């Protein structure tokens with residue numbers, strides 16, 4: 559069973575029934591060991607104040623663990639061994655649309671002498687994102703039947719892309735800004751399109767002039783590199799364990815699917831393709847289906863973690 563856990567494609571994130579079966583097996587096959595002897599610092603997360611849209615770096619320190627199982631807010635949190643002795647690391651987060659409520663991060667450490675329950679209650683606080691409006695061409699608000707068919711095909715394509723993340727972390731050290739251009743605080747903004755269609759802005763816009771080089775924010779594998787209806791020319795990098803970055807509206811794509819990229823490698827040039835009002839780079843960070851604040855991801859210190 560534990561071998562399964564290293565292959566997320568065999569154990570889909572949102573297959574709740576499978577996860578419940580797994581938990582039931584875990585509880586019945588190994589009695590829980592008391593966690594009272596482990597210090598409070600056995601589980602730490604950064605940043606310590608959690609808001610909707612926060613990325614969170616978890617560090618679990620537990621002697622003798624052979625694996626860790628965890629889930630939080632309906633998503634599987636995948637831990638890997640850290641460099642420090644007895645340490646386990648996971649990069650996770652809270653979706654931009656998550657409610658401001660207490661949550662339970664369920665963490666179980668498996669050891670030779672039994673399971674250790676390291677679950678924690680984590681308060682999710684409200685993030686105060688802005689409300690704005692944006693004018694776009696009517697064709698993007700009411701797509702034609704042909705466009706609708708294309709959009710539906712692309713929904714399926716993206717589902718496939720996001721369902722097969724690498725089983726190991728592919729990122730190295732901290733994330734870097736994808737472009738040398740001023741960022742905006744546009745993440746989380748509730749937008750009205752032409753006064754009718756509301757949406758939440760799930761990425762960060764950089765004021766990049768047409769033709770500015772767009773770079774990989776961290777190392778990984780290119781899993782999508784093609785034009786899409788809304789996103790325009792789009793590049794998606796898989797950073798492993800369900801973590802992706804998306805670069806949209808490019809004028810040119812310089813990478814191909816399957817290409818391994820290092821931090822700073824050029825993915826293409828910024829532009830104004832897809833649903834835009836002008837040239838800019840839309841950069842998004844997705845973890846297990848949740849969209850995280852890219853500004854906070856860039857602030858995470860991941861140096862020396864792996």
Ligand SMILES: [Zn+2]
Nearest residue numbers: 761762763840
């Ligand atoms: Zn955007």
